[in-house]
Amino acid sequence: MTTYIPLNHIRLLLFTIIFFCSFSSASAEERVNNLSEELKNGNLDQAVRLSQNSNHYLAELIQRANRLKLYKEPTWTALVHYKPARFSGQISEVDGDDFFLSRQGKTEPKAELEATLAGFFSSKLIPPNKLTPQCRFVARYKWLSEKLDFDSKRLKVETCEQFQLYMKGLDPESITVIYPTAYPNGPSSMFGHTSLRVDKRGHNQKTRMLDYTFNFAAMIDNENSLSYAVKGLTGGFTGRYTILPYYMKLREYAQLENRDIWEYKLKLSESEIDFIVRHAYEIAPTYYDYYFFTENCSYHLLTLIETAMPEKGLSKEFNAWVIPIDTIKSMDNSGILQEATFQPSHRSVIEYRRAELNPMEDALVLDMTQDGLELHLDTLNSLPIERQAKVLDTLYGYLRYLKLKNAEALDTKITNQERKVLLRRSKLKIASAEINIPTPEIRPENGHNTARLELGYGDLNHRNFTRLGFRGAYHDLLDISEGYAQNYQLEFFNLRLRHYTDTKQLELEELRLIDIFSLAPRSSYFKDTSWRFSTGFKSITTEQWSYYMDGGAGYTKKTNFLKNSFLYAFIDGDLSFSPNYSNGHRLRIGPKLGILAEPTRRWKLHLYGQILTDTGSGNENTTILNLQQNIAFTKDNALRLEAKNSKSETLTEETQIILSLLHYF
Amino acid sequence: MKKIALTLATMALTLSSIPAMAAETGGGCGVGKVLLEGQKGVGANVGASILNQVLLPQSSSMTSGIMGCDTTQVVKNGHDRETFATANRDELSVEMAQGQGNHLASLADIMGISEQHRADFYSLTQKKYESLNGSDSAMMLGALDSAMSSHPALSVYVR
Numbered sequence: 094m095t096t097y098i099p100l101n102h103i104r105l106l107l108f109t110i111i112f113f114c115s116f117s118s119a120s121a122e123e124r125v126n127n128l129s130e131e132l133k134n135g136n137l138d139q140a141v142r143l144s145q146n147s148n149h150y151l152a153e154l155i156q157r158a159n160r161l162k163l164y165k166e167p168t169w170t171a172l173v174h175y176k177p178a179r180f181s182g183q184i185s186e187v188d189g190d191d192f193f194l195s196r197q198g199k200t201e202p203k204a205e206l207e208a209t210l211a212g213f214f215s216s217k218l219i220p221p222n223k224l225t226p227q228c229r230f231v232a233r234y235k236w237l238s239e240k241l242d243f244d245s246k247r248l249k250v251e252t253c254e255q256f257q258l259y260m261k262g263l264d265p266e267s268i269t270v271i272y273p274t275a276y277p278n279g280p281s282s283m284f285g286h287t288s289l290r291v292d293k294r295g296h297n298q299k300t301r302m303l304d305y306t307f308n309f310a311a312m313i314d315n316e317n318s319l320s321y322a323v324k325g326l327t328g329g330f331t332g333r334y335t336i337l338p339y340y341m342k343l344r345e346y347a348q349l350e351n352r353d354i355w356e357y358k359l360k361l362s363e364s365e366i367d368f369i370v371r372h373a374y375e376i377a378p379t380y381y382d383y384y385f386f387t388e389n390c391s392y393h394l395l396t397l398i399e400t401a402m403p404e405k406g407l408s409k410e411f412n413a414w415v416i417p418i419d420t421i422k423s424m425d426n427s428g429i430l431q432e433a434t435f436q437p438s439h440r441s442v443i444e445y446r447r448a449e450l451n452p453m454e455d456a457l458v459l460d461m462t463q464d465g466l467e468l469h470l471d472t473l474n475s476l477p478i479e480r481q482a483k484v485l486d487t488l489y490g491y492l493r494y495l496k497l498k499n500a501e502a503l504d505t506k507i508t509n510q511e512r513k514v515l516l517r518r519s520k521l522k523i524a525s526a527e528i529n530i531p532t533p534e535i536r537p538e539n540g541h542n543t544a545r546l547e548l549g550y551g552d553l554n555h556r557n558f559t560r561l562g563f564r565g566a567y568h569d570l571l572d573i574s575e576g577y578a579q580n581y582q583l584e585f586f587n588l589r590l591r592h593y594t595d596t597k598q599l600e601l602e603e604l605r606l607i608d609i610f611s612l613a614p615r616s617s618y619f620k621d622t623s624w625r626f627s628t629g630f631k632s633i634t635t636e637q638w639s640y641y642m643d644g645g646a647g648y649t650k651k652t653n654f655l656k657n658s659f660l661y662a663f664i665d666g667d668l669s670f671s672p673n674y675s676n677g678h679r680l681r682i683g684p685k686l687g688i689l690a691e692p693t694r695r696w697k698l699h700l701y702g703q704i705l706t707d708t709g710s711g712n713e714n715t716t717i718l719n720l721q722q723n724i725a726f727t728k729d730n731a732l733r734l735e736a737k738n739s740k741s742e743t744l745t746e747e748t749q750i751i752l753s754l755l756h757y758f
Numbered sequence: 759m760k761k762i763a764l765t766l767a768t769m770a771l772t773l774s775s776i777p778a779m780a781a782e783t784g785g786g787c788g789v790g791k792v793l794l795e796g797q798k799g800v801g802a803n804v805g806a807s808i809l810n811q812v813l814l815p816q817s818s819s820m821t822s823g824i825m826g827c828d829t830t831q832v833v834k835n836g837h838d839r840e841t842f843a844t845a846n847r848d849e850l851s852v853e854m855a856q857g858q859g860n861h862l863a864s865l866a867d868i869m870g871i872s873e874q875h876r877a878d879f880y881s882l883t884q885k886k887y888e889s890l891n892g893s894d895s896a897m898m899l900g901a902l903d904s905a906m907s908s909h910p911a912l913s914v915y916v917r
Binding site: 221222255258259261262263264296299300302303305333334335336337338340341344373374377378482486489493506507512515516518519520522523524525527 | 831834835842851855868881884887891
């Protein structure tokens with residue numbers, strides 16, 4: 094409060110000077126003329142200043158707005174994207190100058206609101222899209238006109254042709270959040286992605302692809318990975334909304350990247366939908382600095398939706414990182430998610446179609462893939478028409494999959510082999526049956542939370558210890574699969590401390606910065622390679638840490654042993670750096686065999702054995718056997734038991750058993 | 759806690775050069791621009807090659823000349839069938855052969871074909887598959903028009 098008093102004094106002083114000046118040099122009429130001049134030229138801060146003590150309608154509006162303290166209202170905060178600044182005050186997350194009508198707009202909500210009101214009187218076409226402020230800031234206009242009840246006789250209502258076309262084109266009936274699930278082999282989409290679809294009136298599930306989607310994305314030129322990482326973390330990229338027909342996004346996600354998609358219809362009133370679409374119109378031409386972790390695609394989708402319901406604080410709970418699935422959970426917690434639709438990826442469709450074939454037909458598809466259609470026409474023709482259609486549809490889908498997987502950049506054209514299949518298919522003159530892949534029972538947002546706390550008690554060669562752990566994100570192989578991929582681990586910042594009961598010392602056990610494990614089963618159709626990689630710090634003695642990178646690659650087979658399991662064989666190894674090792678590092682390599690099983694929905698186990706041969710001193714072998722089990726008793730609470738034995742020729746044998754309580758939050 | 763985590767993670771990322779999060783690459787305003795130009799008559803083929811480019815991550819040049827462009831202008835009241843057919847030629851070709859599909863339904867929607875005539879439309883495009891799938895999408899639409907004009911129920915939908 095005290096800071097306001099001097100400020101007010103200064104203002105008073107300024108007013109007096111202005112008043113004095115105008116009194117002596119300009120008549121009231123002249124002042125209004127000057128004001129009109131400033132409005133015409135788009136000098137809005139000056140116009141606001143000149144309007145004071147004038148009888149211009151702008152002065153009245155500003156006075157009423159300030160009396161109502163509109164600049165403090167959550168809607169205004171959301172519309173201009175103000176967030177608390179680092180030390181005090183507020184700062185808008187928007188980084189494009191064109192988004193602010195006042196020169197102080199980025200940090201002064203009040204100045205921005207006053208300049209916006211002034212802007213509504215101005216016919217000046219402003220950058221970047223050469224519109225008047227009324228037609229550029231259509232959400233601000235709507236909100237302020239409702240709050241202040243604009244008098245159309247004193248403030249001319251403009252017809253904004255371009256905006257009307259936009260609204261007519263969108264004609265929104267509902268808004269849907271699009272969530273393409275995580276995609277293990279694409280680093281830029283490891284955690285998934287979200288975008289917004291505006292559902293046009295009159296479209297149905299089949300024609301939804303004609304709807305428009307709003308995506309917030311980093312504009313990325315060709316970058317090498319290092320500068321990509323650095324720029325991504327420091328806001329070096331520009332983030333913008335792009336608007337594209339949904340068919341283009343479907344192709345990108347479902348066909349090219351083989352990601353299943355979840356579509357969540359939002360529970361919104363007609364006026365909320367209108368407001369979001371309006372705000373999208375005013376935010377799309379500008380930009381934000383893009384940060385991979387915080388101000389990313391998912392975050393700025395929330396801030397867009399938030400404008401219609403600022404009181405829900407959708408974007409508030411995020412600070413250090415924003416994971417797409419967490420934003421879906423946040424919307425779920427706010428109660429704005431309605432029904433979800435599952436859109437299977439191209440690969441899921443092939444798998445579905447394949448499951449409908451008998452073994453002979455299945456083999457025929459592979460034969461025709463390899464040798465072409467002609468050699469196997471007799472076999473094909475011996476089948477009933479409907480079966481032929483199923484075989485050809487699977488064959489085509491598979492050929493396309495192979496084609497896209499190996500496609501050089503631009504070339505997605507249908508090949509001759511594909512064309513022959515299609516021609517043959519058209520001659521059957523029957524329509525394919527609809528693809529009816531059931532929606533997975535557990536929706537992604539109903540999976541466990543992504544951050545995890547761990548409290549464990551263990552025994553290492555008869556020494557007892559307590560373990561404390563924190564994991565930032567997001568899912569490991571033993572976490573319950575519901576809502577996640579069953580065979581894909583992605584962990585980010587996993588810290589474990591241990592406290593030995595005898596020495597009473599707190600030690601760092603390990604700090605895993607990144608840990609990826611992709612167990613992609615190999616079948617006769619999909620010849621995937623499984624791989625894993627992790628890096629971080631590990632303790633090797635009580636005082637010494639090592640920095641390590643480990644990883645491996647190999648094949649995985651899906652089996653029905655223990656209901657649902659993945660058997661894998663890897664060549665695995667680790668590279669560690671520490672002054673403790675001769676030469677400062679140690680490289681070990683060797684075979685690894687393991688099985689990940691899910692006997693029940695709430696019980697997972699992972700057993701592996703491996704031999705690591707030290708490539709340096711003496712080729713010493715270390716044999717490791719590890720059995721981990723995880724039982725979830727609720728969605729976000731689980732019990733984990735790990736028993737590990739490690740034997741080598743020179744070091745003492747180590748046996749360690751740990752029982753941990755896990756809590757996901 | 760999370761702040762420290764972030765710093766350490768930054769280190770790790772730089773070391774391992776793995777960008778971590780949902781950075782969607784791909785077309786920005788550039789696309790909208792070209793889409794528009796295509797629609798203004800520079801030719802549907804330009805639109806097509808660009809539409810295809812959009813699918814491909816990391817295609818540069820999309821981002822150049824971004825200033826002053828306005829992606830809201832991508833939104834049109836109704837898709838024109840030339841752009842749609844050019845952009846979805848492969849998918850349409852497949853669905854014509856298979857006698858059904860969402861792309862084909864969307865094309866029918868754009869052409870204003872009513873629900874009761876959709877089945878006719880699908881079986882016609884299947885029957886005429888060979889003549890419809892010539893060298894480019896302009897030909898596809900031309901052949902489609904002529905096939906439809908001699909169909910008793912579908913001729914009314916020919917422009």
